[in-house]
Amino acid sequence: MIPQSKGKMYLSDERGYNEMPWFRTYNTFNFGRYFNEHKQPFGALYVLNEDVLAGGNGFRMEIETASDIILLPVVGAITVSTNDGHNGLLEAGQVQVLHLTRGTTFEVRNPYENDLVKFLQLWIKTPIATSATLTTFDLSHKDQLHTLINNDTYSLSIGKFNGRAETTYPLKDKAKGVFVFNIEGAFEVQYRLLHNGDGLALWDVDAIEMEALSSDAIILLLEVAM
Known part of the structure; x- marks a missing residue:
């Protein structure tokens, strides 16, 4: 398992x-x-x-x-x-x-x-x-996460992915947690299924693995102080 x-x-x-x-x-x-x-x-x-x-x-x-x-x-x-x-x-x-x-x-x-x-x-x-x-960011550059904001308290990233595209997000600070919000489509994140509007809080983790399960799926990741 x-x-x-x-x-x-x-x-x-x-x-x-x-x-x-x-x-x-x-x-x-x-x-x-x-x-x-x-x-x-x-x-x-x-x-x-x-x-x-x-x-x-x-x-x-x-x-x-x-x-x-x-x-x-x-x-x-x-x-x-x-x-x-x-x-x-x-x-x-x-x-x-x-x-x-x-x-x-x-x-x-x-x-x-x-x-x-x-x-x-x-x-x-x-x-x-x-x-x-x-x-300003450009989601036409797909299958990657774009860092939008990065400071001592939090880091915000967004990405648009083709179906079956995968990526890994390594935490910048392992003492922080990550909140994932699915804006569009479907994703599997850390072996959990997310649909439109679903959120996922993760902690005590070094990196976040994700896979898009639909075309043009959009995801938001916030690494944030706990």
């Missing part, structure tokens, strides 16, 4: 869910009114939301703990602004990191009149202030 690394699955259909006529959100961890005793933060990562916004709509949130807010459009583009002066457009193929202190508010809006947009939010507790960064 092949030994499995220590891990925990976060199934897509077990996520928190909230819907309004103009907005849908799926919550991997406890968020807002959603609470499940088994969906506590994974290390410094405490929010992972998959959000859908209707045209011309937006929302505003206030940060309660100093955090890096990572925004990654999956479909379309969003505008992002904060009450301390940041304002910009973020498109699919880009990732934005904002370090926000307690009491800071940020707003996300759909700039299109009629089209839906979909994006990911990741919130990571990071007491050390970092500068706002915007990184």
